Amino acid sequence: MKLYDIVFSPTGGTKKVADYLTDALEGDVTTVDLSDSKQDFKAALLTKEDVAVISVPSYGGRVPTVAVERLGMVHGNGARAVLVCVYGNRAYEDTLVELEDTAKQAGFQVIAAVAAIAEHSIARQFAAGRPDAQDATQLSDFAKQIQHKLSAADTSEPAIPGNRPYKKAGGAGMVPKATKECTNCGVCAAECPVQAIDKKDPKKVDEKACISCMRCIAVCPQGARKINPVMLCAASLMLKKVCSERKECELFL
Template identity: 60%
Template sequence: MKIYEITFSPTGGTKKVADSLSNELGRDITGVDLSDNNEDLHEFSLKNEDIAIIAVPSYSGRVPATAAERISRIQGNGAKAIIVCVYGNRAYEDTLVELQDIVQKNGFLVVAAVAAIAEHSIAHKYAKDRPDKDDNRLLKEFAAKINEKLKKKDFSTPEIPGNRPYRKAGNAGIVPKPTKACTQCGLCASRCPVGAIDKNNPAKVNRKACISCMRCVSVCPHQARKINGLLLAIVNMMLKKACSIRKECELYI
């Protein structure tokens, strides 16, 4: 049996949640980075006895289209899946149920689902520094319950919240731009999950390809990539009511 940690985590929050779960389930873990535009996912074909933690962020209550497409390249072959959606304290809406449909279509058997919170990738004031110690304690408890279920060979699929058809996919349309501090090192371009940044000129971005994941902002060693201040203020204001009250991690098992 192998444990696979399959994550789409442009800014790192989703991977932190996945790590908290996988570290409790085993030591020999194979990581699969769906955020890597150069990863050859066709080589990953799991076996029936394997376990996969498949984690994605919630983008406007949906699975990011890029993540969905890349997950569809991985063959489950009956492997047991723990699906995880991570959101910035607003709502995850149809993300989990859509992720369930995607992985089941590819041959995985969903045995548990987790919704967890991480710092909002755009409006950092919301869910700041999460997952925190309380989240990690809860996630550790979740992993223990999931492990107990697996040991009992209970591979039943829990009731997972969400709607079919899913809500209409949104598009943040927020494209970070370089500041004067940019040295044109090219790291943002090489790490962009969708190759939207020109490698020869990082100031040039394919706006249609950009998914507003904020990875270019998070990986820049010079903090030289930012979004428009006025636009950020509007986003903060729009999210204030929904994001100000702390939400907790949830387990469906």
């Protein structure tokens, strides 16, 4: 049995959650990075004996479109899958059920699912420090339950919440822009999951292609990419009420 870590994690929060699960499951880990536009996702060929932890962030209650497209290229071939959606303490809405449908269409058998919390990728004061030690313990313990289910050859499907049809995808998001501190080093352009940043001139951004994942902000060595402070303030005020109370991981087996 091989263990696959199939993950879309532009700012690292989703990967942290995924790691707590994969570290507690048996098997050598092979990573398929859905945020790396240079990877050949069609080359990922799993078997019925394999297990995949498939992890994505929730963007406005949906799976990022690019993650859906790239996961759809992977050949599940009957491999068992643990689904993970990670959100910034607001709500994950239809993310898990959309991920379930996408995974099944790619040939996976869904045996477990998790909705977990990580620091909000835009308004970072919300869920700051998550996943924390409490989350880590809960996720590691759940991984042991998953391992027991795998050992028992139990392929029963969990009941996953969500709506079909899914909620309508959100409109235009916030697009990070280069500041005067930008040195044109090109790290942001190289790391952009959708290649929305001009490699020759990183100050140029294709706003229609940008998915507001905030990876460019996370990877910039100069801290030279920002989003509009007025828009950020407005988003923070909107999120304050719904994000103020701590939400816990939801586990489905």
